[in-house]
Amino acid sequence: MAENKNKSEPRQRGWSIADFEIGKPLGRGKFGRVYVAREAKSKYIVALKVIFKEQIDKYNIHHQLKREMEIQTSLSHPNILRLYGWFHDEQRVFMILEYAHGGELFKELRKCGYLSEKKAATYVASLANALAYCHEKDVIHRDIKPENLLLDHEGRLKIADFGWSVQSRSKRHTMCGTLDYLAPEMVENKAHDYAVDNWTLGILCYEFLYGAPPFEAESQRDTFRRIVNVDLTFPSTPPVSAEAKNLITRATFGQGFFKEAVSSEDLGAPMDNQECKSNGQL
Numbered sequence: 145m146a147e148n149k150n151k152s153e154p155r156q157r158g159w160s161i162a163d164f165e166i167g168k169p170l171g172r173g174k175f176g177r178v179y180v181a182r183e184a185k186s187k188y189i190v191a192l193k194v195i196f197k198e199q200i201d202k203y204n205i206h207h208q209l210k211r212e213m214e215i216q217t218s219l220s221h222p223n224i225l226r227l228y229g230w231f232h233d234e235q236r237v238f239m240i241l242e243y244a245h246g247g248e249l250f251k252e253l254r255k256c257g258y259l260s261e262k263k264a265a266t267y268v269a270s271l272a273n274a275l276a277y278c279h280e281k282d283v284i285h286r287d288i289k290p291e292n293l294l295l296d297h298e299g300r301l302k303i304a305d306f307g308w309s310v311q312s313r314s315k316r317h318t319m320c321g322t323l324d325y326l327a328p329e330m331v332e333n334k335a336h337d338y339a340v341d342n343w344t345l346g347i348l349c350y351e352f353l354y355g356a357p358p359f360e361a362e363s364q365r366d367t368f369r370r371i372v373n374v375d376l377t378f379p380s381t382p383p384v385s386a387e388a389k390n391l392i393t394r395a396t397f398g399q400g401f402f403k404e405a406v407s408s409e410d411l412g413a414p415m416d417n418q419e420c421k422s423n424g425q426l
């Protein structure tokens with residue numbers, strides 16, 4: 145992001161809309177629009193997300209927006225869209241986002257119908273790396289879908305829109321002493337926290353390779369039923385390797401596998417009682 149000519153001097157004042165030349169609109173979400181913009185001094189290209197405060201009040205999304213900005217500013221990974229900073233005026237909140245020149249991944253998917261295994265594998269690997277990074281920082285995105293994936297000028301995948309992400313409660317999940325007396329839902333709860341994103345990896349891999357998500361159905365009710373029954377079928381075309389099908393199966397059916405395989409490191413290493421007492425946390 146733009147820095148003062150004199151690198152050593154931190155920016156004296158916050159950003160304001162006067163610092164930016166606003167370009168064409170890139171899209172609109174439920175709560176605001178995103179424009180391509182250029183920082184006037186450095187000519188650095190960014191995406192400026194504009195959210196009207198009356199929308200924030202109307203939908204009561206102060207906490208969600210605050211959480212989105214805190215989480216996304218704390219993340220720095222090649223496959224996660226950067227949030228460089230933010231500012232506000234009387235009516236609006238502005239988020240200064242990394243500009244992804246390649247646009248939305250789902251448009252590429254809709255244009256091609258489905259992707260080659262090589263390209264799908266590249267995207268799934270990027271997603272897995274980004275999600276592993278998020279999970280190490282106790283962040284769960286929870287809304288990974290093609291519409292929230294962008295491409296940079298080199299075609300590199302960028303996860304955007306952390307509006308539904310949460311900071312997992314894992315700190316309080318660090319187990320004190322033995323797991324032996326914990327109820328299944330406690331043991332599974334922590335493991336399931338992250339599994340929601342891991343499940344999505346399998347769904348997206350399927351959609352990259354077949355052009356549609358695996359549990360699509362006429363009605364939401366039928367989709368729900370297919371998901372809970374993990375009603376996973378592989379069409380005969382396009383041809384997909386056994387390895388790819390295995391990855392999808394393990395990421396979805398793997399839920400059962402995942403539960404059985406939950407081990408202590410998934411739950412945060414047990415702390416000895418002394419540390420627990422000092423932290424006063426479960």
Ligand SMILES: CCc1cccc(CC)c1NC(=O)n1cc2c(c1)/C(=N\C(=O)c1ccc(N3CCN(C)CC3)cc1)N=N2
Pocket residue numbers: 170171172173174176177178191193225241242243244245246247248291292293294304305
């Ligand atoms: C408000 C819009 C919105 C709603 C909900 C979720 C999201 C995250 C994806 C967003 N977008 C968002 O936050 N965005 C943050 C962003 C961002 C969107 C973005 N780029 C683009 O949207 C874009 C679109 C098309 C494009 N071209 C299409 C035609 N091609 C020939 C040339 C390239 C080039 C760039 N860069 N940072």
